[in-house]
Amino acid sequence: MKPMKKFALIPLLTICTIILTFYSCKKDEDTITPVVEETTPTTNTPNSSTSNLSDIFNQNITDNTQSFTVDASTWSSFTGSKGTYAYIPANSFKDNSGNIVSGNISIELIEIQTKADMIWMNKTTTSNGQLFVSGGELSIKAFQNGQQLTLSQNGYVSIQMPTNNPTNMSLFSGTEDATGNVNWDTTSTPAAVDSSGSFVFTIYNGTLGSDSLGWINCDYFFGQVNLTTLNITVPTFHNNTNTNTFLFFHNIYSVAGTVWDGNVPHFRSYTNSVPIGQQITIVSISEINGQLYSSFTPITLTANHTEAITYSTTTSAALQSDLNNL
Secondary structure (H helix, E strand, O other): OHHHHHHHHHHHHHHHHHHHHHHHHHHHHHOOOOOOOOOOOOOOOOOOOOOOHHHHHHHHHHHOOEEEEEEOOOOEEEEOOOOOEEEEOOOOEEOOOOOEOOOEEEEEEEEEOOHHHHHHOOOOOEEOOEEEEEEEEEEEEEEEOOEEOEEOOOOEEEEEEEOOOOOOEEEEEEEEOOOOOEEEEEEEEEEEEOOOOEEEEEEEOOOOOOOOOOEEEEEEEOOOOOEEOOEEEOOOOOOOOOEEEEEEEOOOOOEEEOEEEOOOOEEEOOOOOEEOOOEEEEEEEEEEOOEEEEEEEEEEOOOOOEEEOOOEEEOHHHHHHHHHOO
C-alpha cells in the first residue's frame, strides 16, 4: 500500500504546479501597461504656440537688404537691384556728435515695389489704421563703424524710384515696432512722377520730420467712403503670438494689416477701415513648432463681414511663390 500512496502524490503535485504557474502568468498579464498610440495633430490644430514668425520676417528683410560703400566726402551715387537710383552730394552726413563725416560709409537699401513683397517683409500700407494706396516703399540708412548716421544741416539724398503705380503721391515716413510692423506717419511731402514713370524726390534734413533716414512710402490716403470692419475667425492655436494676417487688395495698390481681438478671439481689420465691395484675399501666415502654415482666402468685402479661414502646411519657397501669384 505504501508504493500506491507515493504514486498518487505525483499527479496531485503536478496539477498544483500547473495551477500556480497559470495564476502567476495571468497576474503578470493584468499588470502590463497598455501602449497608447500617439495621434498626430491635424494641420489646422497644431499642438503648441511656440513660434519664430518674427524671425522669419526679419530674415526676409535681411535677405533683401543691399549694401553700397561710398565716400562721404565727395558726391556719390548708386542703383539698387530693382532700379532705385540715389545721388548723394559731399558732406551730407553727420555722426552722433554732430560732426560732418568723411571717408567710406555704408548705405543700406531695401526696395519694396510689389504687394507680395509688402507681405513677405511685413510692411503694410496703413497709417493709424487708415488705408493707403501705395506706389512703393523703400528704406535707406547710412552707417560708419557700426554707428547710424543722420543728414547734416545742408545734406540731402535725391532719389529716383521706379513704381508700379505712377500717380502723383506724397512721401510718408515709417516707424517700426519691436515686431517689425510699420506705421506710416501722417506728415508728408509731395513726390512727383518723371517722364520715365518713376517717383523723384529729395530728402533733406527735416523733410520727413527729422534728420534721420529710414522707411519711406510713396502713397496717398484711400479715402473714407463705404467702409466696414472685417472679422476673421481662425482655428484653435492660431493667434497673434504665432500668426500674421494681411488683406491683399486686388484692384487697388494696398496691403492692410489686421489686429488681434483676444476677447472673441479673432483677427480683424481696423474698425471701419476697409472699403465695401473691394475684392481682396485674406493672407494669413503662421509658424508653429518649426512648421510654416498659410491661408489664402479670396472674398468680396460686404458690410460687417465675418470670414472663417483654415490653414495648410507650406514651405518658405512655396509661400513666396503663392504670394507672387496673387
